[in-house]
Amino acid sequence: MTARPEGLPSDRLPVGGAMRVMGSETEYGIHSPSAPGANATMMSARIIQAYANLTRQRAAGGAETRWDYTDEEPLHDARGWTLERSAADPSQLTDRPPVLDAEAVALAYGRQELEADGSDESGSLLMNMVLGNGARLYVDHAHPEYSSPEVTNPRDAVAWDAAGDLVALATVRKVAADPDLPPINLYKNNTDNKSVSYGSHENYLMPRSVPFGDIVRGLTPFFVTRQVICGAGRLGKGQDGSTAGFQISQRADFFEAEVGLETTIRRPIINTRDEPHATADKYRRLHVIIGDANLSQVSNYLKFGTTALVLSLIEAGQAPKIEVHEPVAGLQAISHDTSLTATVRLLDGRRVTALDIQWMYYEAAAKLGQETGVSDSFSGDGHTRDVLERWESTLGLLGSNPASAASSVEWLAKMSLLDGYRNRDGLEWNDARLGLVDLQWSDVRPEKGLYYRMLSRDRMQTIVDDATISRAVVEPPSDTRAYFRGKCVSSFGKDVVGASWDSVIFDVPGIGKLQRVPTREPLRGTEALTGQLFRKHATAGAFLRELLGLDPAPPA
Template sequence: MPQLRDSSNSGPTSRTLSVTPDTSFERIFGIETEYGLSVTGEKSATEGAKHGETKLDAARVASVMFEPVVAQSRSTNTYADNGSRLYLDVGAHPEYATAEARTVSDAVLLDAAGENLMAALAHGAERALQEREGEPDLRVHMYKNNADSQGHSFGCHENYLVRRSVSLRELEKCFIPFLVTRQIFAGAGTFRDGEYQISQRADFLDDTISSATTRSRPMINTRDEPHADSRLYRRLHVIVGDSNRSQRATWMKMMTAHLVLCMLEAQSRGEDYRLGVFAMNEPGFHMKKISRDLDFRYRIPLSGGVEVSAIQIQREYCDAAELFLQRHADELKPDMREDAAVCVQLWRRTLSQCEARDWTALASWVDWVAKYQLISGAVRRGASEAKGLQLDFAYHDIAHDTVFSALQSRGFVQALYSMDAVRRARHEAPRGTRAELRGEFLRLARQSPARWSADWTSLSAAPAQETRAVTAHILDPFSVEKTSEYEAVCAVLRGGRGEDPMLPLI
């Protein structure tokens, strides 16, 4: 029976790991997405009140949704074939955490694969509930957004492996202003209390950097679980961003963040990109103001006394990123170097389009603009506030995707990846990280009666009739080396292959 663990820094000791500082700009990227659930079309929801019946709640729907997962892995906490983690989080939120990716492009593709997997599980739950409840009109809706109709917020968390040389103080001074203003192109938009806002998460964030996650949400969570050598790296857990439907928006919010983090690492080695001049007091207050400023006129008072707009701040970061590439382009791997150059070019063009209020151009990939045009057009045609709210949620519904998919099919919003590529990514781990090793291990494990367990940094297996397990540590996220202990673990799985293997359902 497989067991899943959520390890932090387990693995080889210092005797087997180098402590030489990593002076490269390579990074590991990951995206954790929490999804919302709801049900419509139940007759019992409208007819049952007088009989004391209640409509299906999210917990019941999530439980049915994860039945195929439990049948395969004996748990609601498992890993998919591509090395990504799939689990049921607190509050009946299905969650998908992408496998370790060496490029932002890989992370975005894995995120799209997770969206496709979640939609498939939702469709399966819908069919099962229709049959069990005897209600053919029942619909299961799954939302890739950040708030439900009751005002509860759930997140899209970005993860970046960052060198320890970058201090939390520098992150607060130099990285937080970037995150606060990044929403002008990375926000998913929301129609709330009769008002349209740029960011779904802005109203729910109180602090800048802290260990809290619920009562007082920070923009960066300091939970220090690098899933790597903790002396060299920290895992920067960014929880300020919105869940994007647009693949380009997801790519841009992470590529721009990557470049800013590269500059901070370079500054820790003695360079100066003057990012500290953007330090601001009460960034949470300013984030909320920017979210309500659809014309980008709000002026942010910086700690130095100057007042600037979100566009101006982003332009300065973009200029600094261009300087960084001039200095260090040769140190980046070719694929990341090419992505970085494309990012800076699009970043600069996007800010000019924001300044010119060129909504048509921005709507081709900026979620909040695409959705704003959709809702404002409906309002001009006489739609009610309730209809606007309905369109808001429908834009994020991945199970019954009638709105966003229509925008893509008509060419209004551009996708980065074909559906064939997304489906393949559900079963293929990204290249160049330890996810390759985990993916191979999982494929073998699901064809073997051996007992096995897995987490981010270790893999274990034991023959069905034995209690002692063989374990392989995979602490280095950049390594794809098949060590002798990794081969030993796989040998246990190969040696225990049975005639009736567990089929890879996910």
């Protein structure tokens, strides 16, 4: 291994602000109006298959699904990984992912349907792909899910999350173009309004040294209240939506616990899923399940940006010292109150609104940003100042004239549309047409999706432009290990037999055993560290030989 050259970028991000390794996961609602009884898992597999056909990128059928930040030992290679030659047999490395696999689908729904539906040359249905932008696209139970690549800041989180919506759109178009398949619609929402919810999750990297109790205390009041800036809005109240009205959050009514491991039953405000390895002493992945899927870029940006700021507060020991009495009830009371005047009781006896609590967090984050210098307009980190400014202005609008925030805050944007219909046509809250507006708000097709209709009329502010999002569909972020993963898939796809968050596995003719390249450090494997290597080598063999320090190929 070569020694680490001087002057390489550090593997640390500025501390105290909005920069942090983060990523999003979106489970899309899936529906085929012309085949309402169609099996959701089969339809989801068709979606993945459609993208595979579009991109011809190799599906990583055996990919691990754990988001694993384990770093077992110091990395010796300057470019960011510890090398190991896997002795594993290929059959072990293509071990089944923990989603319904093709065999199970065949057993449950008939092999004939499976075979007729298109499968790859090995005869197995694709359920799990790693994309050239570093993301993962797969079947999660009964929904297609896009998990974004790791990014370092909220602006990129918006770009690569929105890229997932374009991926979803591409699959819908591809299926619609097939005369033998019923068209499939995808919706970026979180409930069918019939008691079922599906998630939009966020992941944030944190030092493992921060006590989990601090995270719970610091985050709970924030999570109970952040919906006022990033709720996506929902028609109906209660898990089945049967109580007429409109509420701020898609997800609030589906939460029943304060802290817990579950994500599908008794959902907790703070999810403790960590999936630690024995040596995961350096990082933890904070898995956030309470957010709504956002189409509004400003809401999405603030969701990631303010949460990252609050995690910095917790790490610095400067989170507001408040505790909400009965936070689950508070979460729902706030969601059900679009006037933003509902109060929750703090354990110190005060009664405060959601906006009061958000202001407390804002003030603390602004102070920390100043102390650490990351919010400085010249010498800062380039992100924290903008997040703080948008947070402050959004809270200001919500406190003075909420309607004026309808171009940025998603629930207000949706509510403005619903109010428009109610006023024009005299509709009651339980009118089916309003239910359709709520649902169709999140259709990923721009000609059908009502969010996109608003966007096309300049009624929604944006954070990133269309060209940036289009680029994010095919290009990985440059500044995380997602760069290495994505470039391996797009440059050497036919020689990549598997990839996960923390490894890429090659099968290169002439090199013998499978080569597993671990990528356990999220801030290594960047373009700065590996870009030259990708540019230099046209073949996976030459690339791997230099990467792994193998003997050069014998002369032909």
